[in-house]
Amino acid sequence: MPCLVIDHEKCLNSGQCVYLQPELFETDEEGAPVILIESPDGALVAKAQDAISMCPGQAISFADGDAR
Numbered sequence: 001m002p003c004l005v006i007d008h009e010k011c012l013n014s015g016q017c018v019y020l021q022p023e024l025f026e027t028d029e030e031g032a033p034v035i036l037i038e039s040p041d042g043a044l045v046a047k048a049q050d051a052i053s054m055c056p057g058q059a060i061s062f063a064d065g066d067a068r
């Protein structure tokens with residue numbers, strides 16, 4: 001199952017993902033984005049892909065998670 005991940009080395013803490021897709025991301029107390037749903041499915045996949053394409057740091061991606 002693909003797993004949504006943030007590369008915090010690349011993240012610019014712009015907050016864009018949280019603003020655009022609050023179902024999938026929130027901001028922690030230090031202003032860094034946190035993924036709320038690591039394995040989105042259904043309509044959330046398109047939202048995740050939207051966040052991936054909008055991220056100014058190209059920090060969000062789908063990684064192969066615990067592939068069986």
Ligand code: SF4
Pocket residue numbers: 006010011012013014015016017018033054055056057058059060
């Ligand atoms: S949109 Fe990208 S750069 Fe901005 S906070 Fe989210 S992960 Fe970080």
